[in-house]
Structures are given as C-alpha cells and as structure tokens.
Amino acid sequence: MSTRQHFYRSLIKLPLSLFVRSSSIPSNPVQDLNLDLTRPIVYALPFSSQTDLLTLQKSILQLGLPDPLGSIKVGDKLYPRYVFISSGPKLFNPASDLPEHTMTLFTQLLRLHQQDSELDIQVLPTTVLWGRKPGKEGNNKPHLQPLNGLQKFKAIVTSGRDCLVRISPVVSLRYMADNHGTDQAIAHKLARVARIHFSRQKLAASGPNLPDRDTQFKRLLQSKAIEKVIQDEAKARNISVEKVRKEAISIMEEIAADFSYNMVKTGSRFLGWLWNKLYQGLNINNAATVRRLAQDGHEIVYVPCHRSHMDYLLLSYVLFNEGMVPPHIAAGINLNFFPVGSIFRRGGAFFIRRSFKGNKLYSTIFREYLAELFSKGYSVEYFSEGGRSRTGRLLQAKTGMLSMTIQAMLRGLNRPVTLVPVYIGYEHVMEVSTYAKELQGKRKEKENAGQVLRTLRKLRNFGKAYVNFGEPISLNQYLNEHAPDWHESINPIEPQKPQWMSPVVNSLANKMMTHINDAAAANALTLCSTALLASRQRALSREDLERQLECYLELLRNVPYSPTATVPSSSASELIEHAIKLDKFVTEKDKLGQIISLDRQQSILMTYYRNNIIHLFALPSLIAQLVVQYQKISLKQVKEQVRKLYPFLKAELFLRYEVKDIDSMVEMHIEELVRQQLIIQKESQLELNSARLLQVNLLARTITETLQRYAIAFTHLRVSPYLDKAELEKQSQVMAQRLSRLHGINAPEFFDKGVFSTLFNTLKAEGYFDTEGQVVSEKIEDIAMDLSALVSPEVKLTIEAVMNQ
Template identity: 45%
Template sequence: MRSLFYFLLSWPIKMLVRCKILPDNPQESLELENDKSVFYITRHQSASDLLTLQMTCKKLNLPDPLQVVEINGKQFNRCLCLDKPSSVLPWRKVGDTLAIEQGQALLKHHQENLEEDAKLVPVNIMWGRAPHKEKANVGTVIADQESPSWFRKFWIVLFSGRDTLVRYSKAVSFREMVEQHGSDEVAAHKLIRIARFHFHRQTIAATGPRLLGRQQKFTALFANPSIKRVIADEAKAKGLSEDEVKKQALGMMNEIAADYRDSTIRLGQRILKWLWNRLYDDIEVKHGDRLRELSQAGHEIIYVPCHRSHMDYLLLTYVIYQQGLATPRIAAGINLDFWPAGPIFRRAGAFFIRRSFKGNRLYSTIFREYLGLLFSRGYPVKYYTEGGRSRTGRLLQPKTGMLAMTIQSMLKGIDRPLTLVPVYIGYEHVMEVASYHKELKGSSKQKESAFGIVKAIRKLRNYGNGYVNFGEPININEFLNNQVPDWKQSIDPIDPPKPSWMTPAVNSMANDVMREINKAVALNSVTLTALVLLTSERHAMTREELVEHLNFFLDVQRNAPYSEEMSIPEEDGEALVEQVIKLNKVDIKDDKLGQILSLDENASLEMGYYRNNIIHAFMLPSLLCRLLKSYEKSTTEDLVANLSTLVNLFKAELFLWQDKQEITAQVEGLLALFAEQNLVKQSKAGYWSIIDEHEQGYKLTLLASCVSETVQRYAIVMKLIGQLQPVSRSTLESDATALASRMSTLHNINAPEFIDKKAQSAIINALREHEFIYSDDNGSFVATASFADLDQLIRDLTDDDVLQSILHS
C-alpha cells in the first residue's frame, strides 16, 4: 500500500517541485564507495520530502532512499527521519520516529562488524526560503514548516514547491561514530541531536533570522539608549521639543531602513536568472563553500565586495541566493533611492546611506544603531568599503566608516562572531565604462534616474562572462584579538567609547580586506587581452603573436600564481582571442598574411579599465622581468631584495600582499618557468641573465612593460623631490601632476590614473611611510639617506626615452 501511495504521489511531486541542489557536485564531496554503504537522514518523515529526496538522488545517480538495505543478513531502512508530521487535530499527539532505534542498530552493527564502514548523509529539504516573522500571519500558520501536518504540507508544496532547496552535507562515518562515542542508546541520541542542530543551523543560514517589520525596527531604535540621548541633546541644543526631534528621527529612519519582502527576492531571482542567461555566457563562482561553512558555524557574515558596476548589487545578491544562503541587507547610496528602483531595492533588502554624515549627529547615530540592530539580530549585511564604483578599474582607497561602525557594534557585546567576506567581482564587459571615461575627463556624473534605467536596458547585449570569487574570510574577533588583545575591556552595552586603538585597527582591517579582494582576482579573456595589447607597440599584434603572449601570461600565473585564491582560465590563448572577438573588443584587419588585432583610441581607453582590474596580479612578474632587463647579471638574492623593496613600496597603492617569503617562492617559480622556456639562464656562479632578447626575449620585454607607467610615476615624483626639497605637499602634488601630464602627451600615455592627483599623493604617502622621505619642522618633505639608492633603482627600471624626458623637464 505504501509503494502504491508513493507511486501515485510521485506524479504531482514531479510536476510541482523544482529543486536547487547544493553543493553543485555533491557526489565529489560525499566520497561514497558503494550503494550499501549509503544512508540518509532527513528532518521529516514526510512522503513529499522522501519523494523529493528520491527524485534528487536519481538525478545525482545516488542510491534510492526508499530502498531497504540488507547487510550481512540484516535489513535497514536507508533513510532515517527525525520527526513525524504533526496531526491535523491539535489535541492528538504524534509519536516519535524510529530514528534512534535505527541509528543504534546501525551503530551496534558496526561495533560487531569491524570491516563495515557505512556513511550517513544528512539531507536538508527546505520548501521555500521565507524567513519566520516575529508576528505570525495567516500564511505562516497554514505553511508552518516546523513539523507540518499533511494539510499544511499540501499548501507548502503547492506554493513553495518550485523554490525547494535540497542541501546534501558531508557524509558522517558510522565507523568513526562507534570509535569515538560507542554504540549504546546514548550514542544514538547524540547522533540524532547533532543532526537536529545541524539542520537547524542550515535552515537559519538559508532563510535568515526572524524577520522584523519596519515599524518593529523603528520601535527598537527609539528604545535604544544612544538614540534617546541624542534626541534629548538635539532638542536642548536647538530649542525644540523632543516630539519634534523624534519626528525628524522618524523621517531619517524611513529614509534609511530596508523593507525586506521575501516575495521580492523570489520574483527577483527568477527575473535575474532570465536576465543573466541573456547577458552572460556564464557566471563563474569560486569558494561558495566558504559561505556555507561560515553560516553553518553560526557566523554573522558581512560581505565586502569591490565595486565595478551597478550590476554588482544584483549579481552578488543573486549568487548568494543560489548558494543556498539568506540574501544580505545591502548598504546602498542614497542616489539609488529614486522611483521605481528605490522601492524595489528597499524590498530586496537595501538600506540607504547618505554620502556624508558630517555635522549631523542625529543621522549618524541613527544609522550606526540601525547597523548595530542588523548585526544583533543576525542579518547578513553587505557594504562597499570603496564607497563608490571604481572609474579606473583599480581598487579605490577604502573608506573606513562602515568598518568602524561594525566594530562599534561589537563593542556593545554582540555574542556571535562577525566575519568579513571579501568578494572580487569581475566582468568581461562593464556597461558603465564609457561614462566612466567621460567623468575622468571632467564631465559631471550623471544622476541616476528612471530614464537612465530605460536607456541602459536598451543597450543590453551579450556581456561575456561574470565572475564572483569569495576571498579568505576575516574573523573580526580574531583580528582584534591579534591587533588589540585587550579590546574586550572597551565593551559597554549602553554607550561604548571610541578607544584610541580604533582608528589604526580599522585602517589595518580595511587594507586587509582590499588585499584579500585582490588576492581573489579573476583573470579572463578581456582583461588579459587588454594587458597584452596595451603594453604592445601601437596597441596592435598579429593574431598569432597575441595567442602566443596570452599563453605565456597564462603560464606565468599557472606556474607562479599571484595567490591561491585567484581564478585562472582553463582555456588556451586561441580560445581567449575568439572570446574577445565575439565580444567586439578589438578591431580586426585581414591581409594576405593573416589577421591583425588592434585597439583604436576609444577602445584603448576602455580596455585600460579592464587591464587595471588585474594589473596587480602581474606586478611582481613584470618587475622581475624589468630587473632582468636592466641588470645583465643578478643573483636570486639580488632579485628578491630589489623586489621586496619595490613590492613593499607599491603595496599601499595596488593592495599587494606578498611578504619576502612569498616573493622568494614566486621568484623561484618564475625563474624556473623562464629557464624551462629558454628565456633565461643561470651561470655556475648563480647569476641570472636573459638568453637572447631578439629570439625569445620579446616575451619578457612585453611582460616587463606592464609595470612601465607605475615606475614612471615614481620616477617623476622622486625627480621632483630630489630637485625641489624641501618641498611642500601641495607643491609636490601639483608639480608631479603637471609633469605627468606632459609625459602623457610626449609619450602617448593615455591611462587616466597616470595624471591623477590622488595617484601622485599615494606615491608620496608610500615614500613617507617607508621612510624614504620625512617632514621637516615646516611640514615640507626632505629625502632621507636611503632615498638615493631607491632613486637609482627607479631610474634603472625606467625606459631611457621617458627618463630623459623626465630629467630634462
């Protein structure tokens, strides 16, 4: 009868249920040996759950969960269920399942048969992703999932079946359970208790904590002691009544607060899935398993991505949802709060932030406490430390306000670990690139509007691939334990102070975040092609040359990667060229000898943006090639010493991460690659030199050119310091920018960051931080004793024609 019931029910289940299975390749992570060794454990002894499990197992070629397994003459149910469905009649009690008895029987069997080692696979089946609400409504009562009756399960399957998440977890070994905990009833109870807690954590990670309505948030904020105090102070200072100030505060809360709706997320992910299929060939995601592990461990996740495009908001939220996790509350600029985008973003979890809090104590307090409320309630959060979208393609210097408020929230005594997850987001095409160049040339930034959305939609086309790489998480608790061992002494649940260690700790954390973002860089066809063509003469190459150089650049990263976190294309140079041509990123000219691929002036400006996405990853290899070209003979120790000086100097601007040990390892890997390809040789005395610059050395020449503009900017600043010292910051920055502008004209350097005043300032800061210059009593910069050696090194690495122009200007 049960088999007939399951057979009849399987048809509507097939029609009504659509599953998202996690992880993407569970077979690999489960490492199962044979059918008999596989058992499953689920939350509910429900026919719809078991049939859904059966459907996904069939899709994954895993054993049927409804089968009975016979081992050594004993029969075992393949699936253990924790809870029976509750009764439709509230006064009728439902008994326990046989999970404990089944678990104990399997443990005893392993105790008696030492050669057996069955695996237990936890499978969490979640119908829909709606979070529980603080106040129940009709929908919550009907579709309650704690232990639903058949009547409630009917509505759950009907309304949420097409949004079902099936998550397979790492298999548990019965052999290890027996060896560690025995095989008695206590061990069986422990097994079931662990499984129950495991499923609870997973469910919270997927749906998020209980949902507070906007009005409930406002009530909580008005009850906050800090906000009460600032309202009273504002009323007294401005001669207003507290009710009038409260009205202002309520207006600010309405301006800030999200209005999260699960229905918006569900509809949005369907629309975005359709949109991504039209816009992108693929969305590549790396290290998504880190997010699930953090959520499973009870961490409060704070996503900190780089900011390339308005697409970032949508893409990252979509990817997080597809990873089976609750979507974050997103800090968005107030410029995006326009109709109709603002209300939609707000319902998708966006809360809005003004560009400046300066002089508005009431607003800054409300925003800080709103952020603290999100953390204390356990909501995942996403904010951008760059503050805005990068117009150059490089990471911007971080703005530390949100990180400071995050730590201030911790000083109120949040009891769960807060963890920052740096995220690298990359594209083969960024739709705003053209407007970025207009802004860099002096055009005013266009205000976001509904008309702008319509205009952008009309321009939508194939954008190639998108990339979302989750970097190494930074546990804020552990970070503070290392940086400020006594930080917990500053905890105050009511009014935490701003301790003296706050600013340096926040600055250090911000730089760590940016370095981790850059470590997770994703190389792709457009960024690599941009890097190669923009360093070539006249920005043109034959197709064969371009393929050869792309393969060489790929070899460099595959043999001595910038970091283990990065993504490197699996394709070869020929496939990358085909992708770039498909995206219409290069001009193609055919002649009798083949194809020539080139960039015109406008394309060069656009491709400069993509080159800057990855330039940091090739900084060390490029500097190494430049040293090999500048000095005929160098030992490995000489190369490492010079590279350590240069990398440390460039770190602040490009957020490089390598220390001397890592530099040594990468140099050795690169030299081994160059030697294998007959580009360099090492003498018996240990000196490295280029074999033949005309035969194969042009590969090293092109790679060395990647760092040309950075070296030239340092040469400009250092020449002025040597010539004008003591020199004030304002004069140095102004003269450096003017000289850079001249070099840009003389040598056809069209990178916007080359003549950017902020870029010159970053160089000055790096020279001062590493004590190559210092400020005298008048605040002017003067060179230190070590300045001359660095100046000579930079001159040796600068192209002769550019150096002569700099020295004679």
C-alpha cells in the same frame, strides 16, 4: 518496503512531477562537501515524509549520488539508505520524538564500525524546504517545522516551484565510533547533531524573522543612545523634543530597508532572465565557504569590490540561488529615486548619505540601525571603496562602515562576526565608457529613471561575469590578535571609540582589500587586454597573442597567486576566440595571417579590464623588467631591487605576499620564467633569451607605467627634498600628465592623484622620511637611481627635461 508505502509513493509521483521544480544546494556536493562515493551514504531527513523523500530522490539522482530508496550492503546484510529523525506529524497528532526504528538503525550502523575497522558510513543530513519565506518578528515557532498532510499538500501547490533541497556537511560514523563509542547514547547524540544541522539549514536559507517597520522604529526610538541625542538636539536647537523625535522617525524612514521575500523571489526570476540576456555565463567560486559560515551561525558582512551598479544585484542573486539569504545592502542615497528606490528598499537596500559629518542625530540613528541589523542576525553588505572604481583597480577603502561594524560588536554581540571579501568581475562593464569620460573631466551624471531606461535599451551579450568569494576574516579573531583588551570596551548603551580603533580599522581595511584582490578572476578579456596594451602599437599577430596568453596562463597555473584566485581552464586559442566575439578588438588579415589590435578609444577602455588583474602579474613583470633593462643581472641583485620596490607595489595594488616572503616568491617566479625559457639562468646569473624576446618584453611592460610613475615622484624628491605631501602629489601629477601626452600612455590612473597619495604614505611608512619629516636623502637617491635604470631612455629624458625647466 510495504505495499502501502509503494502505493502511496505511486499516487503522489504525478502531482509532484506537475507542481514541484526543486533546486539543490550545493549544486556540486561531491566537491563542496568532500563526499567519497566509494563509501556508503545514508541520507538523514528531519521528518517522516514520503513527499520529501521522493523530492529528495529526484534531486539526488540528478546530482549523481546514490538513490535514497536503494540500500547499502554491509557484510551479508542490507540496510536502508535513508532515515527519518522524527516520525513527523499526522493530521491530528503532533510530531513524535526519535522513532524506534531510527534509533535501532543508528545503533546497528555504529556497531558495524566496531566490527570493521575499514568501514566508514557517511550520514548526509538533507532538508527539503518548501519555500524560504522568513517568519514575522515575534513568532517564536522553531525555524524548521514539520507539516501534516493538508499543510504539505498546500506547500506543494503554493511553493512547489520554490522548493530547495539543502545538503549539509557529511557526518562520519567512523569518526563518531572512534571518538565517542557505539552505544545507544551515541545514537541519540548523532540524532541531535542531525537536528542541529536541520535547524541551521533552514535559518541559513530563510534568515531571521522580519520586523514590522513601525515596531522597529519604536524600538530604535527607545534605545538610550537615540533618546539621549534627541534630548541633546532639542536643548541645543531650542525646539521641542517631539519635533526632534519626528525628525528622527523621518530619518529612519529614509534609511531603513523594507525587506520583502516576495520581491526577492520575483527579482530573482527577473534577474535570471537579465543575466541570460546580458552574459554567456555566471562563474561562482568558493560559495561553499560562505554557506558553512551561515550554517555555523556567523554574522556575515559581505564586502565586495565595486565595479558597476550591477554588483549589488548580481551578488544578491548569486546568494539567493546558492541557498543563502540576500543581505541588507548599504546603498548610496543617490539611488533612492522613483521607482528604483522602493524596489531596492524591498530587496534589502538601506540608504546612506554620502556624508553626515557633524549631523549627530543622523549618525546616531544610522549607527543604531546598523547595530540592530547585526543584533537580529541579518547579513549586511557594503562597498568599502565608497563608490565604483573608474579605473578598474581597487580603491583605498573608506573605513566608516567598518568602524561602525566594530562599534556594533562593542555593544556585546553574541555571535561571531565575519567579513567575506567578494571579487566581482566582468568581461564587459556597462558603465566603462562613462568612466572614461568622467576621468577625462566630464561631470558625473546623476542617477535617474531615464538613465536606467537608456541602459536597458543597450542590453546585449557582455561575455561572462565572475563572483569569487574570498578568504573570510573573523573580526573576533582579528581583534583578539590586534587589540587583545577589546572586550573591555564593550558597552551595550553608549558606542565606544577606544584608542586602538583607528589603527586596527586601517590595518583591517587593508587586509580586507587584499583578500578581495586575492580572489581575482582572470578571463579572456582581461588577459587579452593585458597583452595588447603591453604592445607598443597595441597590436599583435594572432600567433604572438596566443603565445603571450600561454605565458600568462602557465604563470598563473604553475605559481598560483592565491588559493581563491581563479584561472580559465580554456586554452589560449579558445580564450582569444571568445574575446574576439565580444567585439572589442580590430581584427585584420593579410597574407601572413591575422592581426588583432586596439583602436585608440578601445585602448583607453581596455586599461579598465587590464587593471582588474594587473596585481596578478606585478611580481613576475617586475622581475622580467629587471632582466630586460639590465640584459644580465645576478639573482642577488634581482632580490635586492624587488625588496626595495615591493612595499610600494604592495600598498598600491593590495598584493598578498609579506615582505619577509618576497625572496622565496622571487625564486619561484624565476624558476617558472626559466622553465618557460623566457630567461636563461646560468648559476646565479640571469639573462634574456633572445628567442623569446617578444614574450618577455610584453610581460615586462605590464608594470612599466607604474615604475614610470614612481620614477617621477622619486626624481621630484631627489631634486626638491623639501616638498610636502600636497606639493609632491601636485607636481608629480602634472609631470605624469605631460608624460602621458608625449608618450601615448592611455591608462587614466597614470596621473591619478590618489595613486600618488598612496605612494607618499608608503614613503613615510618605509622610512624615507625621518622622525622630523625630513627626506632621508641617501635612501631616496638609491631608489631613484634604481628606477632611472628601469624606465626607457626617452621617458628618462622627458622627466629630466621637465625637472630642468
């Protein structure tokens, strides 16, 4: 290093330490980017800048990576550990192309791989971003621009606290040398690859240029679809075109977001304070997958589950702090009240009416606005359930927004569109007590400023929150597989609804919801709630609760539900201690030890948290219930009964296993239950282990209420085979309410009409009705007898008594 460089670095270290507070994305690059620290690393930066280099150095050292200002040794020679792809601009000169010394270094490093077959130098593209404010629409400057000295000084002073160090996926020089050679042309190609990384890093971090709202509205008014509907409306209502056009502008004002980076940045700081006030920690998983999609230029559509009003705030905060652009969010018009509405709008919310069926003007404008967002490259978020889940389970998806997403693709989008399912979970949902009241008949309170203030006054520690990004779904690939001719329906002017649309959207919605559940986060409260609610008295000794949690944890760890689901790393004892501190349980001590229980009100509320993860235990719980009820049962019988019941569980709980794979999954779970000594296997015979009777009973009861509900519906169909869907749902719901009162079933979803509706639809899909809509009596009788054996004698008697009235 020259004396001049050393002096300059010493000179700028002080102002950098005063003005710059950078964050690094990803925060765990070794794991997220699969870095091998035993192999040499060379950092590639876009422009020659000692300021960027020193800022990078500070972040890199905090991440535990090698010092960029060090050197790598190959053979007897030392090589620099960093390289600039461009010389960068001087005060009066623009940036130059690839510097000669960079070209020389890349060529030398590539040739070293020719000489040493074991060598693999990793090139790590890194960018230091001074602020992430997007540009204005109409600005054709490149996303990533070099800064001269004065511009850099201004950036340090104004954006030093908004500095982001982004690290891209590694480029292997071994791969380059083996597949492309080691000559000078390959060195040029390597530099081009690095430049693409840099440009994508900036675009993924700041997003596309933002539109001027007036300009955006004028552009929308000029679309042929909106112009046509305006003309049609004027003619149909016998009013002037200008009057309809004013209505159209008014609708655009009502719908459109007014995204402000300053609002997002300020909001992020406020939300950082809020989360620290509310939660003991945010657990974020699989964000690296989403970053890769953003850097690869995908149009991302986030589809989270909807537990709380906190969801959209939490997801936007997480994305911003993971180095991505917060999405434009489809929010219900009920949230557009003063002063929250304008804040949400500037944070990226666009508002949608609950229903606009029959309003052609509104529906066309909304569809065109959504297509505009996609065409300009803004990520979008919508809650496919349509509203917040009051029971803690996923609701059946509303498919309107999904249909409009595919219709936007049929306008001829150039980029791939990818759905990113998101599981959001909490150890405490602020609205959970309100949900319980609503399920008991209280009217939903309209959102208003007073409600927000009352909520803020109740701020306290709510445990942990979880944001798990699920497995992405490529819409282009999905359409290629399920509607191979979909490209023929592309029409950039008029939206199309081809015949394949409805069945494809319905199956896609089911897959989307399944991927959300795949990414579930088990935690202290959900696991403790599951165990305590399975106990008849809603109470367990500390020792029994600990053993039950150990059973759950071993099941989830040894037979993982999915690659995206997460399981706590803490021990059962640590989880219980954490759950007790959340003040949800009644804890008492006697001479024999500690008893942990739920009072009646908390029992109702805790069903919400159990329902968040009930799908994780549906299959092992059903197996346990079969063994418990039959005492001794063959493996063949277990598989047969699971195969019959699984389609109903799969439809209701969005389970991930395909029916063809269910036998192997049953075997894996039985193997784990045997390993835990919950059941005993003698050749092909399964039986209870009396020494672990409590644990296997608690596991079995997790699915008991679901089986009771099925028993109600199938008994109705067996006795009255001519019931139509509406009557079956109504009568099943009435009987479920009776059962709930008589047997102390606290779960609000036990008599939920929507659950019975899903059951009826599955009956049709699984052939329990013939082509003429008549009940197939033999199949109904068969499964009704199976279910009768799986419910308790007292529940069976109640069902029979009601049926005989």
